[in-house]
Amino acid sequence: MYQTDNLKQKIKLFMIIFFPILITQVSLNLMTFFDTVMSGRAGAEDLAGVAIGSSLWVPVFTGINGILLAITPIIAQLLGAQEDKSIKQKVQQAMYLSVGLAIAILLLGLILLNPILNTMDLEYEVRHIAKFYLITLGVGIIPLFIFNTLRCFMDALGQTRMSMIIILIALPINLLFNYIFIFGKFGVPAFGGIGAGIATALTYWVISLLAIAILYKVAPFRDYQLFSSWVRPRVKEWLEQLKIGVPIGFAIFFETSIFAAVTLLMSAYSTNTIAAHQAAMNFSSLLYMIPLSVGMALTITVGFEVGAKRMQDAKVYGYIGISGGIFIALFNGIVLFAFNDYVAGLYNTDPDVIALTVQFIGFAIVYQLADAFGAPIQGALRGYKDVNMTLVIALVSYWVIGLPTGWILANYTSLEPFGYWVGIITGLSCGALALLARLIHIQKKYRNQIENSSAT
Template identity: 80%
Template sequence: MYQTKTLKEKINLFIFIFFPILITQVSLNLMNFFDTVMSGRAGAQDLAGVAIGSSIWLPVFTGINGILLAITPIIAHLLGANSKDSITTKVQQAIYLSIGLGIIIILLGFILLNPILNIMDLESEVRHIAKYYLITLGTGIIPLFIFNTLRCFMDALGQTRTSMFIILVALPINVVLNYIFIFGKLGLPAMGGIGAGIATAMTYVITTIFAFIILLRMKPFHQYQLLSNWVKPKFSDWVEQLKIGIPIGFAIFFETSIFAAVTLLMSAYSTNTIAAHQAAMNFTSLLYMIPLSVGIALTITVGFEVGAKRMHDAKVYGYIGLSGGIFIALFNGVILFLFRDFVASLYNNDPEVVALTVQFIGFAIVYQLADAFGAPIQGALRGYKDVNMTLIIALISYWVIGLPTGWILANFTTLEPFGYWVGIIVGLSFGAIFLLIRLVLIQRRYQIQQNSSAN
C-alpha cells in the first residue's frame, strides 16, 4: 500500500489490489463449485447431500472467516499510521486465535451435527452423504483458518497477488483430488460426495503449506519474521480482534445463514428441487465473489487512508468501489440471463432438475443486484472499523424481514419454493439501503472529527 494523489492513481491502485483478490475469491469458491458439480455427476443424491452439507458449512465458515478478516483493517490502520513494529505480534496472535476457533468448531460439530441432520426431512442416503462430507471436510478446518489469517496479512500489505498465486496452484490440485476420490481412481473406491470432502480438506492443508513457504522466502513478508521469535498468546490482542471480528463474523453469518436456512427449508420439497436450488445458488455464489472482492479491496484501501487520517481519500475510494459495485451488478445480471440454460445443464442431466434450476436462476438475476451493491458498502464500513451497526442491519434485513417474507410466500402463495427466493430479494434490498445510509453517516462523522482536530 502507498499514498496516492490523483483519482487516476487511486483507480489504478484499487484495480491492482482488486483483481488478484477477485481471482483468489473466485478460485476459492470454485472449490465448492467443483465439489457440487462433480458430485452431481456422481448422482442426484450425491448432489443433494453435498448441497445440504455445504448449506450447513458455509455460514459457519463465512462467520468464522469474518472474525479472522478483522486482522485486515487492523494491519491496514497500522500501515497507514506507519506503525509497522506491531504487525508481527498482531498476526501471530491472530494465528493463535484461528487455531482456537478451529478447535471450537470441531467440538461443536461433534456435538451438533447429528441433531441438525436428524431434524431435517432427508432421504437416508442424502443424510449419510451430507454427514460424512462435513466430517471429512472438517479435518481441514484448522489449516483453512490459519491460511485465511495469513492471507489477510498478505492482502493488508497490498500483496494480493501472492494469495492469488497460492489459490491458483491449489485449485487444479483440488479438481484432481475430487476426480480421484469422487469417482474412485488410482485403485480407490468411488466415494461420491463424501470424496469431495476428503479432496477439499487435503487442498486446505496444501494451501497452508504453500503460504508458510512463501512467508519464509519472499519479500516483503520475510522482513516481518512472522515465523520466528514467537510471542506467547496474549488475551488483550485476541479481544481487540474479536471486538472487530465478532460483529463482522455475525453480520456475514446472518447473511449467509439465510441462504442455508432456505436450503434447509427446501428439504420439505423433492430431492430434485433441493438439487436445482443448490445448483442455482452455487453458481450465483460464484458471481457474488466479484462484489465481495470489491468489498475486501475497499477494506484495505479505506482502512489504509483512515489510519493515515486522510478522510477525503478514504471517501474517494468508497465512491470508486460503489461505482464498481453498480457496474458489476448489471454485468452479473446479463451473464445470468444469457447463460442460464447452459449453467443449469452443468450441474445435472436430469431434465426436471435443469428446468427447475433455470427458474431459480431467474430469481437470482434480481437478488444479486442488491447483493452486489451491499457487499462493497460493507467492505468500506469495515475499513472505518464500523462493524456493530452492520451486524444489526444484517440481523434485521435478513432474519426479521427477509426470511419471514420468504416463508409466508412459500407456504401461502403459489410461489412455493420460489417464495423463499423472493424473501431473499426483499431482505437483501433492505440491507443495501440501510448500509448506504450508514456509510454516508460514518463518512460525515469522520470528516467532522478531522475538521475539529484541524481547528
C-alpha cells in the first residue's frame, strides 16, 4: 500500500489490489462450484446432499470468516499510521484465535449435526451424503481458518497477488482430488458427493501449508518474521479483534444464512426443485464474488487512508468501488440472461431440472443487482471499522423483511418456491439502501472529526 495523489493513481492502485482478490475469490468459490457440478454428475441425490451440506456449512464458515476478516482493517490502519512494529503480534494473536474458533466449530458440529439433519424432511440417501460431506469437510477446518487469517494479513499489505497465486495452484489440485474421490479413480472407491468433502478438506491443507511456506521465505512477508518469537495468547488482543470481527461475522452470517434457510425450506419440495434451486444459487454466488472482491479491496484502501487520517482520499476510494459495483451488477445480469440455458445444463442433464434451473436464474438476475450494490458499501464501512450498524441492517433487512416476505409469497401465492427468491430480492434491496445511508453518515462524521481536531 502507498499514498496516491490523484484519481488516476487511486483507480490504478485499486485495480492492482482488486483483480488478484477477484481471481482468488472466484477460485475459492469454484471449489464449491466444482463440488456441486461434479457431485451432480454422480447423481441427483449426490447433488441434493452436497447442496444441503453446503447450505449448513457456508453460513457458519462465512460468519466465522467475518471474525477473521477483522485483521484486514486492523493491519491496514496500522500501515497507514506507520505503526509496523505492532503488526507481528496482531497476526500471531489472530492465528491463535482462528485455531480456537475452528475447534469450537468442530465441537458444535459434533453435537448439533445429527439433530439438525433429523429435523429436515430428506430422503435417507440425501441425508447420508449431506452428513458425511460435512464430516469429511471438517478435517480441513483448522488449516482453512489459519490460511484465511494469513491471507488477510497478506491482503492488508496490498500484496493480494500472493493469495491469488496460492489459490490458482490449489484449484487444479482440488479438481484432481474431486475426480479421484467422487468418481473413484486410481484404485480409490467412488464416494460420490461425500468425496467432494474429502477433496475440499485436503485442498484446505494444501493452501494453508503453501501460505506458511511463502510467509516464511518470500519478501516482503519474511521481514515481519511472523513465525519467530511467538507471543503468548492474550485475551485482550482477541477481544480487540472480536469487537470488530463479531459484528462483521454476524452481518455476513445473517446474509448468507437467509440463503441457507431458503434452501432448507426448499426441502418441502421435490429433489428436482432442491437441485435446481441450488444450481441457480451456486452460479449466481460465483458471480457475486466480483462485488464481494470490490468490497474487500475497499476495506484495504479505505482502511489505509483512514489510518493515515486522509478522509477525502478514503471517500474517493469508496465511490470508486460503488460505481464499479453498479457496472458489475449490470454485466452480471447480462451474463445470466444470455447464458441461462447453458448454465443450467452444467449442473444436470435431466430436462426437468434444467427447466426449473432456468426459471430460478431469472430471479437470480434481479437479486444480484441489489447484492452487487451493497457488498462494496459493506467493504468501505469495514475500512472505517464501522461494523455494528451493518450488523443491525443485515438482521433487519434479511430476517425481519426478506425471509418473512419470501415465506408468505411461497406459501400463499402461486409463486411457490420462487416466492422465496422474491423475498431475498426485497431484503437485499432494503439492506443496500440502508448501507448507503450509513456510509454517507460515517463519511460526514469522520470529516467533521478531522476538521474539529485541526481547528483546535
